[in-house]
Amino acid sequence: MKLLARILRYQIMTSLLVLFLGAGLFFVSVRYLIDDEVNKELLNSQIKVSWQLRNIDALPVYILQLGDSLQLDAVRYPRRPILREKLLYNIAENQYHPYRQLIFYERVEGQWYKVTISKLLVQRQQLMNAVVMTVTFIVALLLISLLVLNSVLSGRIWRPFNKTLAALDQYQLEKHEVLKFPEEETEEFEKLNQSVTQLTERLATTYQNLKEFTENAAHEIQTPLAVILSKIEGLFQDETLTESQLIALSEVSEAANRLSKLNQALLLLTKIENRQFLAGTEPVNLSPIINRKLRDLEDLIDQRRINIKTELQPTGPVMHPALAEVLVNNLLTNAIRHNLQNGSILIALSTGKLEVKNTGNAINGNPEQLFERFRKDTSQSASLGLGLALVKTICQVNGQTLSYNIENEWHVLTVTWQ
Amino acid sequence: MKLLLIEDEKALATSIQNYFQRENFICEWAADYETGIEKVNIYRYDCVLIDIMLPDGDGLDAVRELKKKFPETGIIIISAKNSLDDRISGLNLGSDDYLTKPFHLSELNARVQAVIRRRNFQGNQQIVFGKISIDPQEHSATVARQEVILTRKEYDLLVYLIANKNRVLTKESIAEHLWGDDADLMDNFDFIYTHIKNLRKKLMDKGAPDYLKSIYGVGYKFSES
Known part of the structure; x- marks a missing residue:
């Protein structure tokens, strides 16, 4: 997992937690303020209603604000005044609405009345909506900005790190x-x-x-x-x-x-x-080198009755001529040494590629291991076991690739270059 | 023939001196650059063997100086450095040959003789051994005026054997002379045997006596007796 993704994950978790906690706190505090306000209004109404009841003995129609309601019930005894919340059914809208009620008792002409003032808590609902919407909006905004920030960061701030990493990779x-x-x-x-x-x-x-x-x-x-x-x-x-x-x-x-x-x-x-060895400055034509080496190795080839076929184009990689000699020499001697009596060697030289194929015994394990130093077939004790290691090293320093494949009875060594 | 050997390794110098003395060559020895240059300036030599890694100077400088003052003297560089650049610069400076340590004394001997032959007789001199004579320019060999048709390797082998006549030649030195760096390809020395056998047969067919003596386990010796 990317470091930035990890950080992002924690950032998101923390911000969500903080946001929800914050939203809760916000909701609670605003609600408290609103409740407090409504309570004050209710108490004001109570004073008005009490005063009216005591002094005028009749309630004007619009003593309270629209949407509030006033209810008088005759009771036998007064009780402690109560301030409470209640859901009341609204027939017109066919749903419950939250109301805040103040219930108090007032004596008019020797009769106790229970006075209930209800105030609709519309603001509360609106507040809820507002809080939920705001929080959602902030969360969305935060997530988006975090993601954008993340991609910008990984693209820009982390670029040197990625560069260093790439350089190390190539090292x-x-x-x-x-x-x-x-x-x-x-x-x-x-x-x-x-x-x-x-x-x-x-x-x-x-x-x-x-x-x-x-x-x-x-x-x-x-x-x-x-x-x-x-x-x-x-x-x-x-x-x-x-x-x-x-x-x-x-x-x-x-x-x-x-x-x-x-x-x-x-x-x-x-x-x-x-x-x-100095790096080569111009392409070395391998074709004459191969022909000369084959001539030098003639008696070895004849003695083992090895059949040689060549398909040579006048081409070759850029390298030091002396290394080209060593390369060709080692490839050919390897093909002869590990060949069979009456075997064959195919040498194909074309643009960007030299392929030396020889018949030979099967080998165990990964053929590429033969590029290691002193790795050799035990039956060929005269071998120093350095021939292919040399080839490999030459290819390495000259930026060529060397591969060893076995196709049926053919051992194929391929050198490729740009 | 007079040779000068400029070489700081005493043990090696003694071996080389001994080897050439048997050839009836006078081989003088200088252990350092200073002495070498001194001797070169005083005496005349047919061939100078120079180790280019001397404690008190660069052997290549000696080659340069020698070339300037005595262009007719043959020069062979002996070096522990196989570095190609050295080899090329040595040959460019006019040395006749370049030999990398370690080498076979017989190889050195053959090269010294080739250099002297080229220098003194412009390569025209015939190499004669018993009934065999070789024309180095034509790369041909005759026995009692009859031409012996030899392959390239057989010819090289014959020249090498004659250059090192009356000496025991090891199979390794022959293999290395004939195949150079590829000599380690010889999983056994059958190849040499084949060439020796063919050469002996061709020479004897033309009426040459059997000069080649096989020395069990070691190699061969080419001698008249």
């Missing part, structure tokens, strides 16, 4: 971005933006440091590796070595070579991630 650590915002008038949003900026600054720095460390580490490993490999190669030339020593040495050599390869691949990967 990618790999891009080494620092989120920056224009200055805001609202203090809270300004603070939020400052925090976000600081946070992303720290993130970018930490990430950069980490990457640099990885790269430096990989770099520093190269020299000792070079020493190890050169010493091994020197030793191989020693003719006094026995066969078993040679075999052991060759295993050391193999492992060191593998380590070196791994290190180089990692170095390349971090280098690309660190954006040390």
Whole structure:
């Protein structure tokens, strides 16, 4: 639920409560005033009537106002005067009307009379109507203004917040971005933006440091590796070595070579991630690269009797030519490595899209997981498990999308670009 | 042939020196930029191997200076940096080749020989080994004047073997020489075996003796004996 909607809900509840309470209070107080007024009028009438009865002994017709009524009943004993409310039936209108009655007793020539003066409470009804109408009107007005205010607020006041949110949503650590915002008038949003900026600054720095460390580490490993490999190669030339020593040495050599390869691949990967490769400035035609790579990989393809089909248009994405090489190379070697004996590879290059399809064994789980580093099919132990991770990273830094799908026996890797 | 190695890592320098000494090359060593420049100014070398990451200077500057003063000297850059920009700037400055650490000494050897051949003989010199002779410009090989038809990979392999004659070559170094970065695609080294087998057969068919010796578990050795 939106924050504004929540606030609105409480606002509406509170205003309704206050309004109804206010309306009640208003009604009660106005009624009290009116009753008080009517009582005074009744008492005035009483004085008039008493005076008339005592002194003149006859009541003029229009002693009271129209709509009031006066009734005299002979009673035996007087009682305490009563001031009360009563509903009286109006024959003409065929309905009950509220009346306020003053009943008092007056003695005329030794006979007690009960005098009842009734006053119609028309104002009260009008008042009720007025109060109900006013309250309804105010409620409606309030609701409408709250809703309007709400939408205006969410549109205007919350705009910077929504902007910040959108920026955070889009945030990618790999891009080494620092989120920056224009200055805001609202203090809270300004603070939020400052925090976000600081946070992303720290993130970018930490990430950069980490990457640099990885790269430096990989770099520093190269020299000792070079020493190890050169010493091994020197030793191989020693003719006094026995066969078993040679075999052991060759295993050391193999492992060191593998380590070196791994290190180089990692170095390349971090280098690309660190954006040390300049961004490309113009589209690289992938078609000649693909053809050249296919020629380079010819003997591998022949050996596994892989059938290659290409549909190449001279097109390609904007990227660094060296990265284009790595991309094509890794896609093709992947398609060959994970292919079947007598399998096929289809390479289709068209505007905005490169698709490499190869036959291969079914794989378990989500194919996209193969983009993770060191994720590999155990049967292919010579693989470093970095090939597709490299492809993925290259696509990421160049704003291309990479997807892996399996359609029947076909494994399909697709790179798309703008 | 006289080489100069400018490299700050002593252990690596010793290995390289030893390797070239067996080739009957004179390989001098300078441990830093200063000494390197000094030596270059005093002596003449056929080929200079420069590590571009030196503690007291940028090896690329040395390349620049060398190129200016002694344009006929071959230059090979050795670097732990694989960065493409370095590679391009190194080659643009006029270095003949660029090798990334770690590398196989046999690979370095083959490249040094290629550079020297190109520089000293404009690439015209035939490579001769026993009954085999190779014309590097034509990319062709003959045994006793009969042409041997080789595939591109077989030709590369033969040149590599001859450049590193009388030495044990590991399968890894051969694979890397032939396939470069794709070498890790070799799930096993059957490919090398196939190429070796074909090459040996083609050479022997033309009457060359069996120069190729297989060294169990390690690799191959190309020698006359």
